[in-house]
Amino acid sequence: MRAARSFRTAASGWRLRAVAPIGIFRTGACTLPGSMIKQRDIDVRKQEGREAVDKEEAIRAEEKARLVEVLGVIDRRLRKELSVLGNRRGDVVGIRQEFFDDVSFNFSDATELGETWSSIVQQAELLAERERSHRVASTSVERLAWQHDNPYFARIDFVEESEGAEGASGGGTAAAGKVESIYIGRSSLIGEDGETFYIYDWRAPVSSLFYDGEPGPVSYETPGGMASGTMTLKRQFVIRGGVLKHVFDTDETIGDDILQAVLSERSDTSMKSIVATIQKEQNRIIRDEKHKLLVVQGAAGSGKTSAALQRVAYLLYRYRETLTPEQVILFSPNPVFKGYVSRVLPDLGEANMRQMTFRELIEARLGRRWEVEDLFAQTEELAATSGTAEGESREAAARYKGSEHFFATAGNYLERLKKSGVRFRPLRFRGETIVSAEEMAARYYGELGHEDFGERLIKLRRWLNGRLNGWIESQIGEAWLEEAAELASEEDIQRTYVQLRREGGFHDEAFDDEDRMTELLLRRVAENSIGPLRKAVKGFRFMDPMATYRELFRSRTLFTACAPDGKLPPRYEWMVLRADETLGRKIIDHEDATPLLFIMEALEGFRKVEGDVKHLFVDEAQDYSPFQAAFLRRRFPHARLTVLGDFNQAIYAQAEESGGFGGWTRLVAEEDTAVWRLTTSYRSTRPIVEFSKRILRPEDAEGISAFNRDGEEPSVRSCRDNRELAEQVAAKAEELLAAGYATIGVIAKTAAECGDASALIKERLPDKTPVTLVTGGSAKLPPGVSILPSYLSKGIEFDAVLVWDASAARYGREQDRKLLYTVCTRALHVLNVYCVGERSPLFGSDQNGSDQKGLDREVETR
Structure with missing residues (x-):
């Protein structure tokens, strides 16, 4: 016979850790057959099971009743908002249809004209106000509709210290009546009394307890300081179509049961919100308000992009009085990705931030004047020429022109350009030079030489417009201009006549109207003729950034003088020949686009700098070269940066020698920088993660772990x-x-x-x-x-x-x-x-x- 090695008693009866399969169990004066002990253990387990089921049913009944109450509030609010929306829609349609019926038109004199204009403005303001009200009501209806489908996903029971949390830490009834049940969802829901919170927004300070805390003593940060207390319950829900599907009580940050349910769902053509499954480390990223630079290194599928989008939503909520979606920019890796993430913020009740690709930024400034190769075309060419001398030289050029060394070289070149070297394009008309490039350079480095780049160009532009005005004066009486005036359009003649009438012509005392008409028409025709020159001057196109950039590769002496170490890069001669070939034909290689834009915008005084942008997000940041990172920092000087990426997905030549995120971390002081690492992959099943890890070198795969989802x-x-x-x-x-x-x-x-x-x-x-x-x-x-x-x-x-x-x-x-x-x-x-x-x-x-x-x-x- 073999007895059990240990046992313990409980109020519910015997519980054995190891039971002898046969025989008896002896304890003191009591001798019980082993079969009786086994039966008692089975009975105890059945009783515990029944109690657990009863408890679960009670919980579900409680939560179902609460859900019905909330849905009732939402239904009443939705009916009310739909009524308001219908009324606002009717107002807008009515005002649009009767707009001019309600405006009094009278143009008989200046006073009546002013009253007519005032009437139009008032009607337009009324229409604008009704349209704004309609948009607000429409947004509210949309929010309530998806709230009815899935109103909340979590509940925490919390007792603040000041409310007598003592005795509640054990989760007992000592704090009965003092426990606040906080339900958390994508958006808040407040009762009609304006005080009852049925649902708290996931971005509210108290909601951070759900993401960061566990039952027991907890604290969270509020705008007024830290609040402490005890969490007595942490519960998660799956609600679909207004129906409670699952309830989970958990001691973890986010229970595995919820994660399993969410991650096992089928994919969609757009990214989903993850507010119900935000992990503790992701929550820290989302709510970080301290640092000017946030670097997130995350394994593939670790949720870094999702966390970044939730961070945008959090910032828009946290600073809703001072931050607008237009002041937040997300740089996406490609247009497909832009569409993929476009629904996340609207699903959270926020308007989308501005989204662009780096390619679009380049195209907006360079694409209208020159043919610019994009990163994907460069990648295709490098793949096609792989293994050849040409391909190896191109790869080396791409790596170098994206380096910090070249950014420093370009910066030093700009310092030299303050004294000499900027190239200009002459203003010519019909073969005649109106202003030569030499004249522009003389003024730029002479009278304007003490000014900054931008101020020089603005004053030079003003001077050039004056020269064009003088040239027009010199052409009055020239044969070509008189011939052109004879062919003037009816529109030009009519505009000239109206202008002369405004200046007092064609009245009883006037005697030289015909001569003045002819002179004005000649000036108008001359001005139209040099319209392209005026446009070029306005857009600073008299300055030649491409020729200025090419000059850096035409002189070895100049390049070494600008290089921080006084050395030429590898394959410099090949770069010189390539620049002559491509730039000479007005074609810009991808690796030349950012340096050329940097030179051009610096010479223009960074007139396109977007100083009002407060937050800049860069996804797939490991694919940006250090030069591109530094350029973005210069273009958005006041923005806080959040950059996300994965060293193991750095697939482009321009970033191969970037040293990870070094190009970014050196942009901001160390004390203002935070680096977060996300190592758990949630996207793929464990077999896929393990399979993919083995493609990497062991040192690169170290630390990557898979969430326990089989497949x-x-x-x-x-x-x-x-x-x-x-x-x-x-x-x-x-x-x-x-x-x-x-x-x-x-x-x-x-x-x-x-x-x-x-x-x-x-x-x-x-x-x-x-x-x-x-x-x-x-x-x-x-x-x-x-x-x-x-x-x-x-x-x-x-x-x-x-x-x-x-x-x-x-x-x-x-x-x-x-x-x-x-x-x-x-x-x-x-x-x-x-x-x-x-x-x-x-x-x-x-x-x-x-x-x-x-x-x-x-x-x-x-």
């Missing part, structure tokens, strides 16, 4: 050729769509491969299957099958990813490692990798030399 193992399959590859990918895509997966990403390395893949896959899928070829100009990610190049997949996620040809021929170099990792980490639930021939060596082998876990499913189809 199928990724697979690597080999094919004979592209046609067989297309057959397998098409069959798998059809299977996944039939299984309910909404978004399937077929990711190839380059755009050229995507074109081939799209044609081959469409041939093999039914016509009704949605297949979209995503390009650099795409602004929206549609449902169905999306075929896109690797660099456009950044920041996006799919239910399933099918990697197109991850062979040794396509991903065989060390510099392809991070690109392959980026592609594989786009998958939420399913990852299948296909290769034509030998698979990429970057998948590697484990320590035993065998294929990695996840690669043992390779299917040979030869």
